[in-house]
Amino acid sequence: MPRALVIGAGPAGVVAAAVLARGGFEVEVVEAKAFPRDKVCGECLSSLGQQTLRDAGFGMTLDELRPTTLTHATFVDRRGRSATLRLPHDVAGVTRKAMDGAFVDALPAEVVRHQPARVLKLDGTTARLTTGTIEADVVFLADGKGTLAGGTATPPKPTGDLGLKAHFTGVALDPASIALFALDGHYVGAAAVSDGDRVVWNLAMNVPAAKLQRGESHDELFERLCRKNPALTKAVVDATRIGDWLASPLPRFAPYRSKTWPPGVVPIGNAAAALEPIGGEGMGLAIASAYAAADLVAREGWDQATLRQLDTQYGKLWRTRRVACRLTAMAMSRGWSSRTIVSAARVLPAASRLGLRLTGKADARSPAARPALS
Numbered sequence: 001m002p003r004a005l006v007i008g009a010g011p012a013g014v015v016a017a018a019v020l021a022r023g024g025f026e027v028e029v030v031e032a033k034a035f036p037r038d039k040v041c042g043e044c045l046s047s048l049g050q051q052t053l054r055d056a057g058f059g060m061t062l063d064e065l066r067p068t069t070l071t072h073a074t075f076v077d078r079r080g081r082s083a084t085l086r087l088p089h090d091v092a093g094v095t096r097k098a099m100d101g102a103f104v105d106a107l108p109a110e111v112v113r114h115q116p117a118r119v120l121k122l123d124g125t126t127a128r129l130t131t132g133t134i135e136a137d138v139v140f141l142a143d144g145k146g147t148l149a150g151g152t153a154t155p156p157k158p159t160g161d162l163g164l165k166a167h168f169t170g171v172a173l174d175p176a177s178i179a180l181f182a183l184d185g186h187y188v189g190a191a192a193v194s195d196g197d198r199v200v201w202n203l204a205m206n207v208p209a210a211k212l213q214r215g216e217s218h219d220e221l222f223e224r225l226c227r228k229n230p231a232l233t234k235a236v237v238d239a240t241r242i243g244d245w246l247a248s249p250l251p252r253f254a255p256y257r258s259k260t261w262p263p264g265v266v267p268i269g270n271a272a273a274a275l276e277p278i279g280g281e282g283m284g285l286a287i288a289s290a291y292a293a294a295d296l297v298a299r300e301g302w303d304q305a306t307l308r309q310l311d312t313q314y315g316k317l318w319r320t321r322r323v324a325c326r327l328t329a330m331a332m333s334r335g336w337s338s339r340t341i342v343s344a345a346r347v348l349p350a351a352s353r354l355g356l357r358l359t360g361k362a363d364a365r366s367p368a369a370r371p372a373l374s
Contacts, residue, residue, distance in 0.1 A: 001026050004297075005127055005134050007119055008142030009035075010096075011049070011283055012269030012290035014103040015056045016140045019291055021108045022057070023298025028134055030127065031115040032143075035101035040163045040248040042280055043096060043193045043202045044070065044178060047089035049284030052291050052366035053103075061106040065099060067092035067194045072177040073356065075345055077338040078184070080231035083345030084177060088361050091178065091280060093193035095167070095200070119143075125264040138264050138302055141271045142290065145251070156253035156274075161186070163250040163277065164218060165204040167195070167243040172235050175199065178280060181232045182338030183225055185211065187278060187329065188232060200242060206250055206277065206329070218245035252276060254322060255314040258307035266293050266310070273318045278332065279325035279359040285317055292317070292367040313367065321360045328359065 004020045006013045009031035021027045045053075045067065053062050070091040074084045104113065114131055121128045125136045173179050175192035188205040205225065212221065219241070226233045255273040269286030292313045300306045331337040 002137045003028070003135070004138050004140065005030065005125070005136035006140045006142060007122070007127070008144060008269075008271075009104050009113070009115060010039075010100055010142060010144065010269070010286070011053075011103065012286040013140070013142035014058070014107055015052065015287050016142060016268055016290040016294040017107055017111050018056045018058070019294035020140075020298055021111050023294070025298065026112075027110070028112040028114065028136070029104075029107070030117050030119055030129060030134070031104070031113070032118045034116045035104060036097045037100070038243065038246060039096040039100075040165045040204070040246045041096050042165075042189055042191065042204045042277055042282070043093060044191055044280040044283070045092040045094065046281050046284035046360060047091070047364035048281070048360060048366065049287045050092055051364050052284070052287045052368070055366045055368040056287075056291055057108075058103055058106055061102050062092070065094050065102055065194060067094040068175065068192050068199055069093075070176060070178050070191060072174070074174065074177045074179045075332070075338075075342050076179060076181045076229065076231045077342040078182045078229060078335040079339065080229060080234075081339070081342050082231060083342045084174075085345055085356065087178075088356060089364050091361075093191050093202070095193050095195040095202070098194065098196055122265070124262060136264075138266065138297055140290070140294065141265055141267045142269050142286075144270045156251060159250055159252050160209050161250040162207050162209060162212075162247050163204065164207055164221075164245055164247050165202065166218070166222075166241050166245045167200040168203055168236070168239045168241050169200060170239045171201040171203070172238065173201075179235070180278065180332055181229045182332045182335070183228045183232075184335075185333050187332045188225070188229075189278065189280075190235070201239070203236075204277070218247070250277070252326070255311075255318050258311050261307075264302060266297065268293050272314060273322070275318060275322040276325040276329040278329040279321060279361075281321055281325065281360045284360070285321065288317055288367055289314060295367060324355065324359045328355065
């Protein structure tokens with residue numbers, strides 16, 4: 001029986017592990033962190049991600065998490081003017097702290113888990129861990145960064161941007177709408193998400209490193225940034241932060257071509273590509289890429305034909321979304337263009353809905369439902 005090693009037990013890792021186990025592989029999963037743990041993330045799960053989770057066997061687990069239902073998107077320009085659009089498909093909101101541990105617990109019993117355990121070195125398909133050594137036939141890299149991949153790919157250049165995120169209560173916004181606030185050179189997103197038996201607000205922001213001030217706390221930074229948008233100031237005036245601020249470098253890069261991967265190593269999720277988080281497609285694409293890669297390898301094995309198919313699949317998943325999300329982020333990060341977006345959404349809602357489609361909001365077909373690639 002072939003052996004697969006999955007490095008990382010986030011949404012992409014667990015989906016790959018489940019699909020591989022179903023496809024006849026012996027599967028071992030390595031995760032460096034003990035769960036539950038929080039993570040920088042917008043915590044919005046697109047229709048693509050939801051359907052792929054169900055196809056991978058996690059539908060009941062997703063339902064048990066009782067995610068919030070996000071039906072609309074609200075764009076707020078620098079002056080505080082807003083426009084709200086109906087999303088083509090509902091988005092689910094659930095914290096990573098609640099979700100990731102639940103999905104790991106729902107893995108098939110035959111999947112071996114090493115957690116917490118860190119991969120010290122990956123040499124081809126042999127991994128040296130803090131707890132021992134694992135030799136596999138294929139490795140699925142789902143560590144969120146791809147730093148272990150090696151190969152001939154050139155590492156992406158740092159963007160100079162940080163992603164910051166914290167949970168709040170008492171935010172005065174519509175809990176059924178994802179809100180995007182334009183600031184000076186960047187943006188803030190807000191969404192109501194399920195966290196066990198309560199609903200909290202996820203406030204996540206993209207901040208250029210140049211805007212950070214020496215000695216300034218994250219609370220002071222957030223307060224200063226809120227003053228740049230009157231609607232955001234009003235929304236959080238009575239809000240209370242209930243968790244720590246988390247910060248992480250914000251990557252953006254196109255999918256690595258398979259010819260640059262080391263033999264036997266398949267990057268999935270953010271180890272394979274990273275797009276602008278403003279579109280709320282990160283988790284959905286990570287999950288869909290994991291399903292596509294694991295299903296192809298399980299059905300057709302590891303060969304050049306499989307890799308060419310996966311290149312095509314990755315391109316379809318990321319190419320249009322990546323461009324659309326980046327353009328939207330750039331527009332929401334400038335005063336005049338954020339006003340244009342809001343005005344267009346008010347006057348030309350059909351054009352704005354097209355923008356939502358381009359960022360992936362109309363795509364609910366998981367890789368399991370797509371025609372086989374030739």
